[in-house]
Amino acid sequence: MTYDPAALREVFERSTTYWAGFRRNVHRFAAAQAIYCPERQRGWTYAELGADVDALAAGLVSAGVRPGEVVVYQLFNGVEFALLYLATQQCGAVGAPINFRLSAGETAYVLDAARPVAYLYDADLSGTATEALRLASHAPATVLRVGGAGDGRAFDDLLDAGRSALAAGAATPSPPGDVTVYSETTRLFTSGTTGMPKGVPLPNLVEVFSAHDVIMHFPLSPYDRTLNMTPWFHRGGLYSGGPNPVFYVGAACVPMRTFEPARCLDFVADLGLTFLIGAPTNLALLATEQEARPRDLSTLRGIVTMGSPLDRAACLRYQKVLTPRIFNGYGTTESFWNTFLRPEDLPEHAGTAGRACTDDDVAVVVPGGAPTDDVPRDGETVGEVLVRSVKAGYAYDDAATTAQKFAGGWFATGDLATWDEGEFVTIVGRRDDMIISGGENVHPVQVEAVLAEHPAVADAAVVGVPDPTWGRLLVAYVVTAEPVSAAELDRHCREHPMLADFKRPRRYRFVSELPMTATGKKVHYRITEIATADAEAGLLESPT
Secondary structure (H helix, E strand, O other): OOOOOHHHHHHHHHHOOHHHHHHHHHHHOOOOEEEEEOOOOEEEEHHHHHHHHHHHHHHHHHOOOOOOOEEEEEOOOOHHHHHHHHHHHHOOOEEEEOOOOOOHHHHHHHHHHHOOOEEEEEHHHHHHHHHHHHHOOOOOOEEEEEOOOOOOOEHHHHHHHHHHHHHOOOOOOOOOOOOOOOOEEEEEEEEOOOOOEEEEEEEHHHHHHHHHHHHHHOOOOOOOEEEEOOOOOOHHHHHOOOHHHHHHHOOEEOOOOOOOHHHHHHHHHHHOOOEEEEOHHHHHHHHHHHHHOOOOOOOOOEEEEEOOOOOHHHHHHHHHHOOOOEEEEEEEOOOEEEEEEOHHHOOOOOOOOOEEOOOOEEEEEOOOOOOOOEOOOOOOOOEEEEEEOOOOOOOOOOHHHHHHHEEOOEEEEEEEEEEOOOOOEEEEEEOOOOEEEOOEEEOHHHHHHHHHOOOOEEEEEEEEEEEOOOEEEEEEEEEEOOOOOHHHHHHHHHHOOOOOHHHOOOEEEEOOOOOEOOOOOEOHHHHHHHHHHHHHOOOOEOOO
């Protein structure tokens, strides 16, 4: 006989969706806790979470949200975020969580790029949201405030409208019949080469494979309780121990609105958390807090870090102070994590980002080269990291960038690394000089452009220097056209509508010239070397 895969294809393409996985848990683990909110001191079972997701999906439909349309939400970690992540999928829309640290101008840029039918924002961001809506050319039909009091429609109104519609006999929304594993469900925003946010569409298949990857690599089970210390709008926040894998496997998560190391460790001891996930900066603060006031952390099955390299000394310290089970995942917004370091790899491979994940291919190649142009596996030769992964959406919201970054099934990360004979990858930097500070991506070119708008600035270069708290501290080297102080430039950055607060330089150095190439390009790696030496010598100036 000749095998016909038509029936399998139908089940796979139409039934293997993230939403279907969550709905299985609504009845399979109906009485089990799905999410616990410390602020409310209230938990939701899977049955209760499913009912609220139904109501919110109905509310979104009543507000005019249609399949394929974008819903942008700018929220802190919390129950409302989780509900929107699930409800947008249920009604066939595209959920787009965005950075709550964006400036009004940057938020307006996203609204114009995504053109959402609805925009929801946390009440604490009212000033930024109001200004963003004024600056944007696109006006979302529905604008909702989450939490707090004030004018305008609130999130709870939408939830109540959905409950009323369902009580009156309205049909419970479900994904349209043409939704498949290839349909877009989530659109994340990362920073492009210009520093402005760039949309990364992710389909159902990526949702499912991302969840599977976490379930395999932790491993994560229905009996785990997680807390992701980083914002859920990040790929590493939403997909690594955040709502995505937790609700797919039937585990429970505890959202933390803003990271506080003391409260986080208290939650481990009081709530029996089994996994913590965060950036190396989070772990540094946890270790310091645990050394100052030790808690019982015996329920922890592991702490997973990602977002930037975890150096050897830090890794060994966290094993001693927090838990022996330290994991490190390396990846990007576009492709999630693609290498993974397990506790069993320690201490021998501490400081590396581990080896390729189970379903992924990773190559370290001559910068700009093809996947076959790999550099020697000697732990010394630096190359660019390429990945091939089913967790990548293989697209951006603009065709030119898609063609540039994705080729032949491979994604060019722009990260520089070495690898050894066991294919353990060690990240050493970025091709495009991007700086990761406090787990956030900062592109020097954007900050430099803002500084250059000040009339006293002739030129500027922004780099990062090592910092125990933030990973990298932003430093501006400034060539002046007239006298100006660091405090004045800091005020300029704070007030600029196109620069988020976390992107402003924390240290300054005034110089007569910047290292340049023969073609007039700034040599960022050389400036970084100078800045590192200047920091050690105490020559950098604080604006405050």
